[in-house]
Amino acid sequence: QVHLAESGGGLVQAGGSLRLSCVSSGHTFPNYSMGWFRQAPGREREFVAAISWTGSSSDYADSVKDRFTISIDNTGHTLYLQMNSLKPEDTAVYYCALDQRRLLSTYDYHYDYWGQGTQVTVSS
Numbered sequence: 001q002v003h004l005a006e007s008g009g010g011l012v013q014a015g016g017s018l019r020l021s022c023v024s025s026g027h028t029f030p031n032y033s034m035g036w037f038r039q040a041p042g043r044e045r046e047f048v049a050a051i052s053w054t055g056s057s058s059d060y061a062d063s064v065k066d067r068f069t070i071s072i073d074n075t076g077h078t079l080y081l082q083m084n085s086l087k088p089e090d091t092a093v094y095y096c097a098l099d100q101r102r103l104l105s106t107y108d109y110h111y112d113y114w115g116q117g118t119q120v121t122v123s124s
Helices: none
Strands: 003-007 010-013 018-025 033-039 046-052 058-060 068-072 078-083 092-099 118-123
Touching: 003 092, 018 033, 018 092, 018 118, 033 068, 033 078, 046 068, 046 078, 058 068, 078 092
Parallel strands: 010 118
Antiparallel strands: 003 018, 018 078, 033 046, 033 092, 046 058, 068 078, 092 118
16 A cells, blocks of 8 residues: 655745655555645645656746755655745645656646645745
């Protein structure tokens, strides 16, 4: 059974940094991508970043490009999101997800497995 678990969320002032982690277990897919999505109150879930399981390819939403960095460890089972220069509009629940078929999809419905989410709150 595939399981994803995020950690690292919290409250931070604007301009600060946070690092999210996501540990995945229970899978042996030959090729997969992992991604981060977020959902703010009253808004739809949106794509943040994605990375191939080898870490060789990645993609970012324009809103976080040059501020956030996605990475994956050499086992392919721990995903990270380094978030710098945080803004109040980054406030959301952040979810990690795994897509067992596609490379770097930005569509949430392409992802097969999801974590429970971790809250990130950026105060102004």
